[in-house]
Amino acid sequence: MLSQQKTAVLSPHLRRLEAEAISILRETVASFRNPVLLYSIGKDSSVVLHLALKAFAPGRLPFPLLHIATGWDFREMLEFRDRRAAEIGARLIVHTNPDGLARGINPITHGSQVHMSVMGTEALKQALDMHGFDAAIGGARRDEEKARAKERVFSHRAPGHVWEPRGQRPELWGLYNTRIGPGETMRVFPLSNWTEFDVWDYIAAERIPVVPLYFAAPRPILRRGGALIMRDDERMPLEPGEQPETMWVRFRTMGDWPLTGAHESRAQTIEQVLEELRLSRVSERHGRLIDNDQEASMERKKREGYF
Amino acid sequence: MDGTSMSRGLLRVLTCGSVDDGKSTLIGRLLYDSQLIMEDTLAAIARDSRKHGTLGEEVDLALLVDGLEAERQQGITIDVAYRFFTTPRRSFIVADCPGHEQYTRNMATGASNSELAIILVDARKGLLTQTRRHSYICSLLGIRHVVLAVNKIDLVHFDQQVFDRIVGEYATFAAGLGFHSMVPIPTSGRFGDNVTRRSGNTPWYRGPTLLEHLESVEVEEDLARIPFRFPVQWVNRPNQDFRGFSGTVASGAVALGESVVVAGSGVTSHVARILGPDGDQERATAGEAVTLCLADEVDVARGDVLAPVSDRPAVADQFAAHLLWMDEEPMLPGRQYLMRIGNAWTTASVTAIKHRVDVSTLDHQSATRLALNEIGLCNLATATRVAMDPYAQNRLTGAFILVDRFTNRTAGCGMIAFPLRRATNIHHEHFLVDKAARAAALGQKPMVLWFTGLSGSGKSTVAKLVEQALHQSGRHTYSLDGDNLRHGLNRDLGFTDQDRVENIRRVGEVAKLMVDAGLIVLCSFISPFRAERQMVREMLAEGEFIEIFVDTPIEVCMRRDVKGLYAKAMRGEIANFTGVSSPYEPPEAAELVLDGAGPSAEALAQQVLALVDRRQSAG
Known part of the structure; x- marks a missing residue:
């Protein structure tokens, strides 16, 4: 997997980011009893997975992958997930909130907030508790959103997975304080200092496999409230007279399909995606329907235990 | 981009x-x-x-x-x-x-x-x-x-x-x-x-x-030009055939075949393999995350530092450093903190504050503690010897953080000024007659019975009864309390938080010597802080420290007020009086909790004696 052909030598900037991320991953394994990689199947967690394979070579991945499935993941994401986990021989844990499932929580009738809270945040907490994971590695970046800009690399969570902005520990010189008390956990973000460009640059240079949805293709699209929604199955009811139209689109972020807006694009290769990003004038999260719900929604979600 | x-x-x-x-x-x-x-x-x-x-x-x-x-x-x-x-x-x-x-x-x-x-x-x-x-x-x-x-x-x-x-x-x-x-x-x-x-x-x-x-602007990045330092972060040992030391090169560079020394142990070997993010490479320089394999089977663990044989870091357990305090709870000399330097964790305490820096004028002031945001030049002592460089020479191997042992908060950060050489010249003497021999001669297991509680809780009364009973049954004992230490050994100490810490540290050292002599030592001290009781516990061997919490409600203590101290404290005539104007942190896991408001002192003493008997006859 690591010996695949590369198109370019990494820039010193990417080399530095790569080394930092590898060091953070090793620190996690050296300091915690039972770490896990939160694998959301997006480009960021694909990069973290790639870095982890490098960090622990020639050994195997020393932690399992955890995917929180909401029942509304793009089918292509699930196929990609299973294929990738099999390729690298990783242990894959898939968890769906059984209570939410029983109550039939879904984004169409309950709205994005309730759906993400029950099937996302609650499900994540359940899975972490059930397996006793004391450190959860994620692909979040500081450049994504303002509440993230202040996030620590090792982000401390009090019992109940509570994130307290004032309780976060200063991080000096990369001398991370990884000590936790009973019931406490840590979230770990190896890509903290990466930007969206860095991620794509690195994916391009390292030829990292990502979900095909990131590349443009003709897809069945509904226009809903200004967003282009790809109708991935029959559960989204059509309005009277409405028909999905086939459009050339791609996705900039991954999420639940009814909540993730596509944009019109012809970018079919990584290079074309990079070129499109260079010219883009809207931010990455623009396509996420959940973030625009309410002001400071990310901070609120984080406090509740969202990744 | x-x-x-x-x-x-x-x-x-x-x-x-x-x-x-x-x-x-x-x-x-x-x-x-x-x-x-x-x-x-x-x-x-x-x-x-x-x-x-x-x-x-x-x-x-x-x-x-x-x-x-x-x-x-x-x-x-x-x-x-x-x-x-x-x-x-x-x-x-x-x-x-x-x-x-x-x-x-x-x-x-x-x-x-x-x-x-x-x-x-x-x-x-x-x-x-x-x-x-x-x-x-x-x-x-x-x-x-x-x-x-x-x-x-x-x-x-x-x-x-x-x-x-x-x-x-x-x-x-x-x-x-x-x-x-x-x-x-x-x-x-x-x-x-x-x-x-x-x-x-x-x-x-x-x-x-x-x-x-x-x-x-040009900012000189000279990390690559200073001596090689490789703090070992993680030992990669996936199978019998591979044993590598993973970490990030902190400074300098290393190439295949070069000799390196494990700074702490002084054992040398040479670099047999360098694995980078893309596989084998011939060299690794500052900032690269690599895995090094050595030619010999040497003992290397997380926290060790690999360095050139000819240009090693200092290895010391005492050093001077600028300390910047970041916790609400002030830094008290003598109190123990967890310390992280490089990838090594140890415990450390400040042995002296040489001066505090007034950051407005840069003047030096004397100080007995460092509060939040204060900076001081301090001497520190660590539990184990660690590899270090002065911060001015190497920002990565000369920096450390201190962590509160109870809250796990990052409490302070430090920049090493210089190692103190005297640390290397004091060697612990190994006498032929050791603790076990002395204890055997006395026919008992040495231990410390540590009575903690508020003033007037009944600590000393119970301790006296316990000592009498032990003495009558042929045990060799000694009592330490405020009366025989505050007037002599500790007469230079007052009742501020930092003096209380030092008081208990000295008591702990004396008790440790007496345990070494084979005695059963009864200590009755308010000892209000968890951290210091824990410190004494850790000075002693496993099982030697028995914490006895005389749990008497403050209302009862005030009513007794044998020495009239509470009355004075309430009138504001005694500063820093525990329970009135200074905190008491009750033990979380004492070996024995005595209900100081309930049974008679004799009944409480019986509970202690029963515990001592069990410990004396166990194992």
């Missing part, structure tokens, strides 16, 4: 200044004028400006960087935020640091990871205590390049005299701070003067704009 953008690599910048100097606005301006703000973000900011902004209909650029809800509502920055931007000439990571005094620790965090600092001064206010404090912290943390942004220059009518006066004052103050470059720039974050474009309002200013300077 095309190929040419990296011509000057990455610059890590710190911004600091006081509340309302306009830091967030200046950074917002930098991002905005560099056209790095996405349209949807700008639309959101415009909407928020009407809600939280302070500028009416004008877009409040500070909202681009003030992220947390609490900050937006209060209009201040309360945490370090990291911003990323790239111009055609350079990429930047900007650590936006808070101005409030209570968040100085966050500023130190930003400084520890930065190469250049932008120090903001409000042109109307000139230099403030915070300006001096932040400059000193930048200097202490090894930042060698600063920009003095005299901001809000529009509000002083772009007056050159104001600018010159502030720059002159600052130059005088900063002369002793060791900056290699100090570039003053008159700026207006709100209107953009001299941020990314030269201002027509300051024709008298001929220097670069802020962005021009940031794009062109």
Whole structure:
């Protein structure tokens, strides 16, 4: 997997980011009893997975992958997930909130907030508790959103997975304080200092496999409230007279399909995606329907235990 | 991010200044004028400006960087935020640091990871205590390049005299701070003067704009040129055939075949393999995350440091360091903290505060403790010997953090000034007659019965009864209490928190010697702090320390008030009286809890004796 052909030598900037991320991953394994990689199947967690394979070579991945499935993941994401986990021989844990499932929580009738809270945040907490994971590695970046800009690399969570902005520990010189008390956990973000460009640059240079949805293709699209929604199955009811139209689109972020807006694009290769990003004038999260719900929604979600 | 953008690599910048100097606005301006703000973000900011902004209909650029809800509502920055931007000439990571005094620790965090600092001064206010404090912290943390942004220059009518006066004052103050470059720039974050474009309002200013300077400044990165240091982070041992030491090269370089020494043990070997992110490589230099395989089977663990045989780090258990305190709970000499240096964790305590630094004047003051945000030059002692370099020589192997053992908060950070050589000259003598031999001669297991509780709880009364009974049954005992120690060994100590810590430390050392002599030692001390009781517990061997909490409600103690002390304390005649004007932290896991308000002292003594009997006859 690591010996695949590369198109370019990494820039010193990417080399530095790569080394930092590898060091953070090793620190996690050296300091915690039972770490896990939160694998959301997006480009960021694909990069973290790639870095982890490098960090622990020639050994195997020393932690399992955890995917929180909401029942509304793009089918292509699930196929990609299973294929990738099999390729690298990783242990894959898939968890769906059984209570939410029983109550039939879904984004169409309950709205994005309730759906993400029950099937996302609650499900994540359940899975972490059930397996006793004391450190959860994620692909979040500081450049994504303002509440993230202040996030620590090792982000401390009090019992109940509570994130307290004032309780976060200063991080000096990369001398991370990884000590936790009973019931406490840590979230770990190896890509903290990466930007969206860095991620794509690195994916391009390292030829990292990502979900095909990131590349443009003709897809069945509904226009809903200004967003282009790809109708991935029959559960989204059509309005009277409405028909999905086939459009050339791609996705900039991954999420639940009814909540993730596509944009019109012809970018079919990584290079074309990079070129499109260079010219883009809207931010990455623009396509996420959940973030625009309410002001400071990310901070609120984080406090509740969202990744 | 095309190929040419990296011509000057990455610059890590710190911004600091006081509340309302306009830091967030200046950074917002930098991002905005560099056209790095996405349209949807700008639309959101415009909407928020009407809600939280302070500028009416004008877009409040500070909202681009003030992220947390609490900050937006209060209009201040309360945490370090990291911003990323790239111009055609350079990429930047900007650590936006808070101005409030209570968040100085966050500023130190930003400084520890930065190469250049932008120090903001409000042109109307000139230099403030915070300006001096932040400059000193930048200097202490090894930042060698600063920009003095005299901001809000529009509000002083772009007056050159104001600018010159502030720059002159600052130059005088900063002369002793060791900056290699100090570039003053008159700026207006709100209107953009001299941020990314030269201002027509300051024709008298001929220097670069802020962005021009940031794009062109040379910050010497000399980590690769100093001696090789490799703190081992993780031992990679996937199978019998592979044993590698993973970590990031802190400084210098190493090549295949070169000799290295394990700094702590002095064992040498040479590098047989270097595995980088893309497989085998011949060399590894500062900043690279690699895995090294050595030619010999040597004992290496996480926390060890590999170094050149000819140029080793110091290995010591005592050293002098500048300590910056970051916790609400003050640093008390003698109290033990967890310490992380490189990848090694150990315990450490401050043995002496040589002086505290007044950061406004840089004067030295005497001090008995360090409170939040205070800085002092201290001597420290560690439980184990650790590899270190002076911070001035190596920022990565000369830095450490201290962690509170109970809350796990990062309580302080330190920069090593120099190792204390005397540490290496004191060797512990090994007598032929040891503790076991002495204990056997006395026919008992030595131990410490540690009675803790409020004044008047009945500690000493119970201890006396216990000692009498033990003595009658042929045990060899000794009692330590305030009466026989406060008047002699500890007569130089008062009742402040730091003196209480030292009092207990000495008691612990004396008790330890007596245990070594084979005795059963009864100690009756209020000993109000968990940390110090834990310290004594750890001085002794497993099972030798028996903590007995005489749990008597303060109302009962006050009613008894045998010595009339509570009455005096309530009248305010005794300062720092435990339970009245000084805290008591009850034990969380004492070996025995006695209900001091219930049964008679004789009944309580029987409970202690039963426990002692069990311990004496066990194993």
